[in-house]
Amino acid sequence: MSSTVKYSLAIVLFLVLGFGIVMYIQSEPSQNQIFESQIVSLDDGFGYKILRGEKIVIVQEFVPGLPGKQQFVSKEEAQKTANLVLSKLEEGKSPILLPTDLAKLNISTQVGH
């Protein structure tokens, strides 16, 4: 008997929690949605996507700013570059990556370009 009451209480609590989460997600204004990155595996290396919510805002198949089609040589280099873009966006700054940014991140670049 009391186990049925406990069971129904647990169900109600669980559902209230779920209800709250749904409300929270829905009330979040889209412009405050958090930026996220996704690393993508490419033929000769790696690139990244920047998303806001489910919306893709930047697709970077090549190292930004560099001439030619130079992909990131490792997942780590793509990730730290994407992280810098995210931090710029979250500070409300431009997502532009400058040559000095890439140098600070020690991004590998092909010789001869």
Next chain:
Amino acid sequence: MNKRKSYVYKITGLALLAMVVTSCSSDDDDDLGNWVDKSVFDGSPRSSVSGFTIGNTGYMGVGYDGDDYLASFWAYDIEGDYWSQKADFPGAARNAAVGFEIDGTGYIGSGYDGVDELTDFYSYDTASNTWTEIASLPTARRSAVGFGINGYGYVGTGYDGENDRKDFYKYDPATDSWTELVGFGGNKRRSATTFTIDGLVYLGTGVSNGVYLDDFWVFDPATESWTSKLDLDEEDDYAIARSNAVGFTLNGYGYIATGELGGATNTVWEYDPASDEWEQKTSFEGATRQDAIAFSNGSRVFIGMGRTGTLYLDDLDEFFPLDEYDDED
């Protein structure tokens, strides 16, 4: 026992129903409008950018963000509605440059680096994502007009640092050389606008010595001759004259939108080449702006960037002129 069970089921059912109802709460669908807010170029406001559209990609770069002259260069994917940062523009960071396309290659050159008006010019190869310096424009200028047509590039008007200009130069990619093109009968000016309909280039607007010009011209590249069209103040209700506008073509009509007329404006005028007449369209719905850019692939057009006063803008809107006809009917 049965009663208790049914009680549990009722609560569970009600709660589930509540969840379903909330998660289905309607996202208000925007009314089909003339201007639809597209990709936000997040946090990267810039004005007086330069660019070109090749296929389904709009390219845009350089410009000024209120603090710095910029060299970064971006591609907007019209289908996917996202941006990519491409190879940096190799010349000095600048604004008020011209950009145009010749046979699938992009060109950006001239402009202003904060100190001097510039002559240097570069071509951009979309396939290899590389820039190549080409022959410099014979005379430095900023706020010129530039367009590519029939395998040649044309750059003219603008401001050289002391005077507004009316001269034009023709660029031949085959010989990598510029030659002066005589015959433009309009006044000297800066910050004019062009659009191209059926192989003819229309030029109008712009400003010189504080006067907004209202002459309007068409250039036939086959004969390389300019012909005067009806003035932009031909009808009493015309309010087309302005500077720093964007020009674009859609479905056989030309458009002049946004710009500056004693302050930023967001009005839009449509030109019918058959009748040589203008009609006002629904104003740009984004913030009023000048020094914006338009990307057009012939069937869709996007306007974005620019500034209003000292506030620099970073949004992009798509223009649907056909929806306007319904609104006005």
